[in-house]
Amino acid sequence: MSGVLDVLAWVCLVVGALLSLSAGVALMRFPDLLSRMHAATKPQVLGLLLVLIGCALRLREAVDITTLLLVAVFQMATAPVAAHMIGRAGYRAGQARTDLLVVDELAGTDDKR
Amino acid sequence: MTGGRRRDRFIAALGLTVIWVLLWGSFTPLTVAGGLVIAVVVLIVFPLPAVTYAGRIHPLGVLRFAGRFLTDMVVASVQVAVLAFRFGHVPRSAIVAVALRAPSDLGLTLTAEALSLVPGSLIVDADRRRGVLYVHVLGISSADEADRFKQGVLDLERRIIRAFGSPAERRILEEVPA
Known part of the structure; x- marks a missing residue:
């Protein structure tokens, strides 16, 4: 039983790490601020969740698992807000590359003052 | 303060206390009491705007x-x-x-x-x-x-x-x- 849990933990940790790596690569490679925010906030979230699950499977102590759970909850509650604030500020400051946008339905709305 | 508002605050205090206990990682009378005190202080110092929730969880x-x-x-x-x-x-x-x-x-x-x-x-x-x-x-x-x-x-x-x-x-x- 413990062997199975260890293998599962191993898989979660490696996949989580790979997702975080891909987020890092995307951060470097994506063309503009808005695209980069996707990389900075999302594959990273799933990556972190997988790493936390991996740790929980390995630690198996109620105390540690509740702390990991808190990390997951705070991450999921705060990442979208942070991404939204930066994305919004970036767009208003004209940092979005409009030549890469197929459609831009925010342009020209009165909200964009 | 209406009943709904009071219920919202009670739930918020309960949630904060649970987080406090989880952060300490031990469930003892001291952590629970400390959590409650901190939750009440936090709710008084940073009052939350009322969220109207008319829904029901399915x-x-x-x-x-x-x-x-x-x-x-x-x-x-x-x-x-x-x-x-x-x-x-x-x-x-x-x-x-x-x-x-x-x-x-x-x-x-x-x-x-x-x-x-x-x-x-x-x-x-x-x-x-x-x-x-x-x-x-x-x-x-x-x-x-x-x-x-x-x-x-x-x-x-x-x-x-x-x-x-x-x-x-x-x-x-x-x-x-x-």
């Missing part, structure tokens, strides 16, 4: 929403990861405006949060008054795809309302066919 709807959310998250994470390693390809994107059909504050927030956690979509701006979300979508190459994405957001809203919505919101959804 377990089946919540399960359906959670299941779909997890699959979306995994699929989209892999998509963004693949995009990151496609060298020599500049991903194009779009900003689409999606008008929600039943824009309550809570519904708008939940939809925006769920949308933001799924890779590939990012809220650039939100119009609370009109209930419009401006979503930045990564990896879109045509206007058709943008329309398909909009339909996806409305489906997400439908799942969220089926899970957490109030009877009034559900009625609106039934009147407007998807």
